Amino acid sequence: MRTTVIIGGGAAGMISAVFAAGKGNKAILIEKNEKLGKKIYITGKGRCNLTNDCTEEEFISNVVSNPKFLLSAVKSFPPQKTCDFFESNGLKLKTERGNRVFPFSDKASDVTKTLADAMRERGVDVCLEETVKKIVCRDGKVSCVMTDKREICCDSVIICTGGVSYPSTGSTGDGYLFAASCGHAIVPPRAALSGIETVENYKELQGLSLKNVRISVLDGKKEIFSEIGEMLFTHYGVSGPLILSVSSLINRRDQRNIRLFLDLKPGLSEDQLRNRILRDFAELKGKKVYHSLVKLLPSRLIGAILKRAEIDEKKRNAEFSSEDMKKLLTALKKFEIRIRKLRPIEEAVVTAGGVSVKEINPKTMESKLINGLFFAGEVLDLDAFTGGFNLQIAFMTGYIAGTNA
Ligand SMILES: Cc1cc2nc3c(=O)[nH]c(=O)nc-3n(C[C@H](O)[C@H](O)[C@H](O)COP(=O)(O)OP(=O)(O)OC[C@H]3O[C@@H](n4cnc5c(N)ncnc54)[C@H](O)[C@@H]3O)c2cc1C
Known part of the structure; x- marks a missing residue:
């Protein structure tokens, strides 16, 4: 035996x-x-x-x-x-x-x-x-x-x-x-399959889950990942299904060369998104930019997007310039999330x-x-x-x- x-x-x-x-x-x-x-x-x-x-x-x-x-x-x-x-x-x-x-x-x-x-x-x-x-x-x-x-x-x-x-x-x-x-x-x-700690603090977005967003990852100039799915903001940074996949792909690489971008509206081209924003602004004439974005984004996210685009929350639609539009589109379609490190292996x-x-x-x-x-x-x-x-x-x-x- x-x-x-x-x-x-x-x-x-x-x-x-x-x-x-x-x-x-x-x-x-x-x-x-x-x-x-x-x-x-x-x-x-x-x-x-x-x-x-x-x-x-x-x-x-x-x-x-x-x-x-x-x-x-x-x-x-x-x-x-x-x-x-x-x-x-x-x-x-x-x-x-x-x-x-x-x-x-x-x-x-x-x-x-x-x-x-x-x-x-x-x-x-x-x-x-x-x-x-x-x-x-x-x-x-x-x-x-x-x-x-x-x-x-x-x-x-x-x-x-x-x-x-x-x-x-x-x-x-x-x-x-x-x-x-x-x-x-x-x-x-x-x-592997881990959350990612970020340089930026997303505490005010903690618990916010985003569906149908695209995450793209660059290692130097090479794109190594680009997928649509779900992600989540946490007290330490980001997590959720897309982020777990990203962590498994970058854990062997030099993370200083990795850049992570979020496209909040992957279904719309930049032109389509611009037209959509202009339509919303026209419907809400005289309102603040902040309020004109409520149909487009979860309200908790609007502040973070305007901050990233360096647009004053109190600005009114009438004061919104083409330069502001450019910055807003970048914030919506190419929102960079800077990686600090992966969460500890125990987690x-x-x-x-x-x-x-x-x-x-x-x-x-x-x-x-x-x-x-x-x-x-x-x-x-x-x-x-x-x-x-x-x-x-x-x-x-x-x-x-x-x-x-
Ligand atoms: C929160 C969570 C959710 C997950 N969900 C999924 C999922 O839904 N689907 C999926 O495919 N995967 C999932 N995984 C991953 C999956 O669970 C693991 O990959 C898988 O269970 C590994 O199995 P294993 O038998 O190799 O190791 P383990 O399950 O870790 O088993 C190892 C065993 O060895 C024992 N042991 C260790 N050292 C000694 C020793 N010296 N003497 C005696 N015994 C010892 C340990 O006590 C343990 O029971 C998940 C993992 C986690 C943490």
């Missing part, structure tokens, strides 16, 4: 254990928390967007770090297989906007329950409140795992300890230390960086350095945009590591 120790009872660890067990193989899952899947409980605002019902190509295009490494993984465990796995284990699913897949019950806890039940059926030995301290290797091969309670001799180990984001859920970077002690290179962890939705995939076999998730050492999930230098792609990475790498361990 072969014994596999799985370190970590998150999404990657639980699915690894399901596929490592059975057929005469013993699987022991060690989790330091008092319960399984602590991070899963908070995913998708408690509803868990567990995968994305998309094609293999679409999946790869949503992976930010090392998409090519996942080319064979997505063939053996595409999103459809994640759905089949959960449905055949009794979890009813539903697909929402953007192909996001959720449990029909809207309860993230049902995802953990399904994985826990599948582990029980396969006879996985689940050990809670036990912390792995060390992996011992001999002659280029895994030999045993030391925990705070005992030593477990084993044939293989799967490290599924996650990244360093939301450490209160248990992901505190232990896997990086285990991997490094086995000779693996660690790509420095960075915040990021995912950790980019981690165990370098250069030393991992993409077909098996086994280390190229140590026989019997496998990796799955966020501990690896893999991360993706929002939409269920990060959990899909955890499930697909977990399935592959489990079946090969």
Whole structure:
């Protein structure tokens, strides 16, 4: 009988254990928390967007770090297989906007329950409140795992300890230390899917969410991102879906060269917007410029736009010059948001960086350095945009590591 120790009872660890067990193989899952899947409980605002019902190509295009490494993984465990796995284990699913897949019950806890039940059926030995301290290797091969309670001799180990984001859920970077002690290179962890702190203070706009705006990002002179969607002003700067995507794209770059522009009216060309403003001004003759913009903008935003355009709030429509119009159009179509830094990694939705995939076999998730050492999930230098792609990475790498361990 072969014994596999799985370190970590998150999404990657639980699915690894399901596929490592059975057929005469013993699987022991060690989790330091008092319960399984602590991070899963908070995913998708408690509803868990567990995968994305998309094609293999679409999946790869949503992976930010090392998409090519996942080319064979997505063939053996595409999103459809994640759905089949959960449905055949009794979890009813539903697909929402953007192909996001959720449990029909809207309860993230049902995802953990399904994985826990599948582990029980396969006879996985689940050990809670036990912390792995060390992996011992001999002659280029895994030999045993030391925990705070005992030593477990084993044939293989799967490290599924996650990244360093939301450490209160248990992901505190232990896997990086285990991997490094086995000779693996660690790509420095960075915040991904994170809010952005800004040079300007947007406190007066805190909580204001904007829909259908365009964010464009320049690295030097090159545009690296331009999309329409939603964003949010916060006490520290900006966040929301578009900003989370931007953070994942810029976290590896020199942020001093990055410029971020907001187009508040992406559906209108500059000429169309000018005509629209002039029409509103004509309808509200004699009023202040401030009041003439209420149909165009959320009222909380008008002050910030006029300030950026250096137009006195008390100015009347009659005094509005063509120079003012020029400045107003720039403020509306090219509102620069200056980046100070990303929010701390502990607050990021995912950790980019981690165990370098250069030393991992993409077909098996086994280390190229140590026989019997496998990796799955966020501990690896893999991360993706929002939409269920990060959990899909955890499930697909977990399935592959489990079946090969
Ligand atoms: C707020 C939030 C919302 C999210 N929403 C979504 C979403 O809707 N869809 C999506 O696709 N992704 C989402 N993500 C990302 C996704 O949750 C993670 O990428 C995924 O859960 C990572 O799974 P994992 O198993 O690799 O790591 P983790 O879930 O972090 O699990 C690692 C486990 O290892 C355990 N562990 C660590 N060290 C040790 C040790 N030494 N000994 C024993 N056990 C140890 C930890 O306690 C933990 O339980 C979200 C993340 C956050 C923070």
